[in-house]
Amino acid sequence: MQESDKNPMQHPEEQAAGADGNPKFGRLLIVLACGVLIVVGLTFGSLAYYTS
Secondary structure: OOHHHHOOOOOOOOOOOOOOOOOOHHHHHHHHHHHHHHHHHHHHHHHHHHHO
């Protein structure tokens, strides 16, 4: 079987997500939590600013 038969669309090989090949869900969870905290902080900050 030729290389083009295994990969007819010529996609690149998949990259390993972590050092051991596992996805880095911990880092993603931390980034998402920080984003939520920023949105919550902006919400309460604007509430305090516009109601005082």
